[in-house]
Amino acid sequence: MAKVTFTAARVNGFRCPADKKQAFMWDATAPGLGLRATPAGRPAYVFQGVYQGKDVRVTIGGTDAWTVSDAQAKARALQRLIDEGKDPRDLKRDAIAAAEAKSAALAAQAEAEKLEALTVGEVWRVYLEDRKSFWGERHYADHVKMAKAGGEVSKRGVKLAPDGTKPKTMPGPIYQLLGLPLRDLTPVVIERWAAEQAKTRPTYARLCWRCLKVFLNWCAENQDFSVLLSSSNPAKTKKAREVLGKPSTHDDSLERGQLATWFGAVKGIDNPVISAYLQIMLLTGARPGEALTLKWEDVDFQWKSMKIRDKDEGERVIPLTPYVSSLLCGLPRRNEWVFSSTRALSQDPDAIRRREAKHARKGSVAPTGERVRTSASGHLADPGSSHRCVCASVGLEGLTLHGLRRSFATLSEWLEIPTGVVAQIQGHKPSATAEKHYKRRPLDLLRVHHERIEEWILAQAGITNLTEEGAQTSTVTD
Structure with missing residues (x-):
């Protein structure tokens, strides 16, 4: 091979002929040094030698860098x-x-530093997104609420603060922990948080x-986050459980002799939607x-059934009993919800004055204009306040909305209704093997027992004519 002494001019002027795949020029000064060029690419320095009887070629680099x-x-x-x-x-x-290897080590170090800096709030968002498809809408909303920052004007509170402003919402209990790095969420930190809350x-x-x-259990099972936990689950400590105390058991329910009084009070509520809601809750x-x-x-009025969205089974179908049907037929159809929220303020001047006087006694301001505040969802937001008042x-102080659910189960004992029937109507999970795997009661069988329960409760309340005592049978729309 002819060799020439490499110079900058010769190197920069070297080109590969268009009819060849590659061309070489070799240096006369440095043994084995060559310049390789292709029609499409830039020339590059190469070294070619003989190692163990075989030609060896190594690319050194481009002419723009060397x-x-x-x-x-x-x-x-x-x-x-x-x-x-x-x-x-x-x-x-x-x-x-x-x-x-050096590049990979640097990337791993950067990733580790990024992981070390992960806050509880960042992981909490990943957790909610990961579990959202497995949760119900209400359960997901509860998790979002408990981590909210607060500070928003309260939609439920009507009593004004001393400075004349509306009260603001409090931060959710978990919000206090969101800014901490996950690795700093130790048992001591959680115990201090629990004591404060x-x-x-x-x-x-x-x-x-x-x-x-549950969140920390999920972190422990996730290989990306488990290395950041100070223990298998920092929240599982005896001290945290002790400072939070044990939940008190509730036993509020209606007695047989209280039914007439309760129905009389609830039927006297001036809002027919709330009145019907409370009665249907009990029944x-x-x-x-x-x-x-x-x-x-x-609600299927033809086949007398109602589909309830259940937190355990997704949904369940229960009988539409006669009195409940008469109550539903009397409700206005304002939107998609059966128990829709009130839209307009009464035009009756006496009613307006009574409302203003009521708000004045509470130290709040009555709504102005012809419209009152309504829930963003379109259905009732807080029927419990009306129930507590009546x-x-x-x-009957202390009777809660859940107490009405408890009353249904308790009062059914008077008729010796099978426990599984009551559980299926209420949406409780089967508590025995036979109930879980062998008994599937059709709707008509549930109706036989459910109508007996309704008839007996109404009889104890002194309600005998279902249509007259319930509601108008024609459906109101607006």
């Missing part, structure tokens, strides 16, 4: 390796591997603590939230 003198020095160094019995290709591979809202704090334990044993979210499409007026 000067002639640097390329000559590199070629001499590679020839020395061959003279020492070393393969220059191994050296290059080792250098590349070392560079890749237990002073102001122990019941809600217990719920949040249980949700926090179906549904959970408060299940009844609130009942839609008209869930119960207090007839000496």
Whole structure:
């Protein structure tokens, strides 16, 4: 091969003929140094030598990165390796591997530092997104609520603060922990948090603590986050459980002799939607939230059934009993919800004055104009306040909405209704193997028992004519 002395001019002017795949020019100064060019690419310095009787070629680099003198020095160094019995290709591979290992180590270090800095709030958002498809809408909303920052104008509070402003919402109990790095969420930190929350809202704090334990269990099972936990589950400590206390059991329910008084008070509520809601709560044993979210499409007047969205089974179908049907027929169809929220203020001047006087006694301001505040959802938001008021007026203080659900189960004992029937109507999970795997009661069989329960409860309340005592049979729309 003809050799020439490499100069900058010769190197820069070297080109590969268009009719060839590649062309070489070799240096007369440095042994083995060449310049390789292709029609499409830029020229590059190469080294070619003989190692163990075989030709060895190694690319040094492009002419834009290597000067002639640097390329000559590199070629001499590679020839020395061959003279020492070393393969220059191994050296290059080792250098590349070392560079890749260094790059990978730097990337891993950066990822570890990023992981170390992860806050509880960032992981909490990943947790909610991961579990959202497995939760119900209400359960997901509860998790969002307990981590809210607060500070928003309260939609439920009507009593003004001393400075004349409306009260603002409090931060959710878990919000206090969101800014901490997950690695700093130690048992001591959680115990301190639990003690602080237990002073102001122990019941809600217990719920949040249980949700926090589930969240940390999820973190422990996730390989990305488990390394950040100080223990398998920092929230599972005896001290945290002690400071939050045990939840008190509720036993509020209506006695047989109280039914007439309760029905009389509830039927006297001036809002027919709330009145019907409370009566249907007692007569179906549904959970408060299940009844609130009942839609008209869930009520089948032809086949006398109602579809309840259930927190355990997804949904269940229960009988539409005669009195409940008469109550539903009398409700206005304002939107998709059966128990829709009130839209307009009464035009009766006396009613307006009574409302203003009521708000004045509470120290709040009555709504202005012809419209009152309505829930954003379109259905009743807080029927419990009306229930508490009417119960207090007839000496039934302490009876909660869930107490009505409890009353349904308790009062059915008077008729010796099978426990499984009551559980299926109320949406309780089967408690025995036979109930879980062998008994599937059809709707008609449930109707036989459910109508007996309704008829007996109404009889104890002194209600005998279902149509007259319930509601108008024509459906009102507006």
